[in-house]
Amino acid sequence: MAFTGTLVNINAALDGLKFSPTAGYSGSASVQIETNDQGHSGSGGAASDSDTVSITVNAVSPTLNDAPVNTVPGPQNVHQDTALTLSTANGNRISIHDVDAGSNAVAVTLTATNGTLTLSSGSSAAALTFSSGDGTADASMAFTGTLVNINAALDGLKFSPTAGYSGSATVQIVTDDQGNTGSGGAASDSDTVSITVNAAAVVNHAPTFTSTPVTDATQGTLYTYNITTTDVDGDTVTITHEGDLPSWLTLPTEAGDSKAISGAPGASDVVDSPYTLTLRVTDTAGDFTEQNFTITVNKIIEPVIEPLTLTVNPASFSEVAGTAASTATVTRPSTSGVLLVNLGSSDTSEVTVPLTVEIPDTQKSVDFNLAAADDNLTDGTQTVTLTASATGxxxxxxxxxxTDNDVVVPPVPTPKTLTVTLIGNGSVTSEPTGIDCGDDCSETYKSGTQVTLSATPESGWQFQAWEGDCDDSGSDTTSDATSNNTVTLTMNANQTCKANFVPTLTVEKAGDGTVTSEPEGIDSMPLS
Incomplete structure (x- = not known):
């Protein structure tokens, strides 16, 4: 050591000077003192004196075990919710020393109050043997290991205060050399580092965006960017856009930590692309974060669609024409590449085609056969539409x-029956013959036959009227205007007719007078 002072103060300090031999050392030692008066006072400059005290350090037999020594820093300070690192780099490292432990294992117990401890990671920490804790976020841990490995693990020891805690805290280290080496048994050293955890000032944190902007849009297609944000303080936030939005975009105005900006750009919006947008998320304290990005509107490039043409020769044929009824040709404008063409028929009961044909590379067209089919129906000439389609x-x-090959056989008309019923006394005959009623009152005729019925009363009776299907009200019935006892029917359906005969009343007079009847009918005039 080197120092300056007055003679009084220096002599007082030297009175009680203690020499401590190196731990475990025995042999020669010395203490040298050199004094310089720095030129006080008189001429000739500074003058000095040097003297040495010889010391013999006597060995003790047997050799005593030397206790371990902990080296700890002075009081420490750390902010609330912030870790304190005790390391060489920070000038506050904790370490242990033991002059006679050598490579033998020593035991260390670390204990924290109001926080947890984490050893420096690495192979040295992995080389330790733990009896409690595991070296990570422990309130207390106990382990053994060599001095080298323990000191390496302690260099970077991290103290993490309890979340939200502020106030006093400590880190205690107790080192036990487990009796290594010498006599006297195990020796230990205990030290405590005082730590003050300072309360953190209340700081508002600006909200942040958690979503990635969508930067591409397509003409005529809905664009959507789902905006999400977060605020660690839990504040209500508002998402806005700085400046005017493009006319094709909308952004809801209500507060919230998520919303969607959306819209469908039109053809005119492609011209002004790209669009620069600045979104801002602001909390209730006015702190904000901005997100800047551009949207490029891509124009829809309409694909060039070329036509396929389909021709048929001949375009008319019979159902019996068979598998090669006609030849069809499908043609494209270009000759590049192989083209697969899908074929179709609107009525496969009349015409069938292959499912597909291929137009070879370098060719514009290809032929294929149409097959006629007999549907076994009498349906006349049918028109069938053929199609040829391909992607693009x-x-x-x-x-x-x-043309239908089936012969139309007209249906055989069903015969129709005419039945006559007599009311009163008389008879009915027919032309053509068949009805002679009263004996034969029913006859069957070909459909459409015109039959004339004639009614003949017996003596004392007269024909009054036809009833049923012969009452002259139907479209299939006509009567003789000069003689209502005759009626003609067309046999388009089964017919039933009634011939109504009534008796005749004859009055003969003898002498003068008149006779009348009720109902009317008889009215004899007097004789003149």
Missing amino acids: YTTGTATVSV
Whole structure:
């Protein structure tokens, strides 16, 4: 050591000077003192004196075990919710020393109040053997290891205050050399580091964006960017846009930590692309964070669609024409590449086509056969539409006429029955013959036959009227205007007719007078 002072003060300090031999050392030692008067006073400059005290350190037999020594820093300060690192780099390292422990294992117990401890990570910490704790976020831990490994693990020891805590805290280290080495048994050293955890000032944190902007939009397609934010203080936030939004975009105005900015750009919006946007999220304290990005609106490039044409020769054929009824040709404008064409028929009961054909590379067209089919129906000439389609091409169509090969057999008309009923005394005959009623009052005729019925009363009776299907009210019935006892029917359906005969009343007079009847009918005039 080197120092200056007055003679009085120096001599007082030297009175009681203690020499401590190096731990475990025996042999020669010395204490040298050199004094310089720094030129006080008189001429000739500074003068000095040097003297040495010889010391013999006698060995003790047997050798005593030397206790370990902990080296700890003075009082420490740390902010609330902030870790304190005790390290060489920070000038506040904790370490242990033991002159006679050598490479033998010593035991260390670390205890924290109002916080936890974490050893420096690495192979040295992994080399320790723990009896309690594991070296990470422990309120207390106990382990053994060599001095080298323990000191390496202690260099960077981290004290983490209890969350939200402020006030006094401590880190205690107790080192036990487990009796290594010498006589006297195990020796230990205990030291405590005082720590003041200072309360953190209340600081508002600006909210932040947690979403990534969508920077591409497509003409005519809905663009959506789902905005999400967070605020560690739990404040209510508002998301806004700085300046004017592009006319095709909308952003809801209500407060909230998430919302969507959306819209569908049109053709005119492609011209002004790209668009620069600045979103801002602001909390209730007025602190904010901005997110800047650009949106590029991509124009829709309409694909060039080429036409396919389909021709058929001949375009008319019979159902019995078979598998090669006609030849069809599908044609494209270009000759590049192999093109797969899908074929179709609107009525496969009349015409069938292959499912697909291929137009080879370097060719514009390809032929294929149409097959006629007999549907076994008498349905006359049918028109069938054929189609040829392929990706990137408009569909080609053609029509064909398919002639029916089935003969139309007219239906055989069902015979119709005419039945006559007599009311009163008389008879009915028919033309053509068949009805002679009263004996034969029913006859069957071909459908459409015109039958004339004639009614003949017996003596003392007269024909009054036809009833039923012969009452002259139907479209299939006509009567003779000069003789209402005759009626003609067309046998388009089964018919039933009634011939109504009534008796005749005859009055003969003898002498003068008149006779009348009720109901009317008889009225004889007097004789003149």
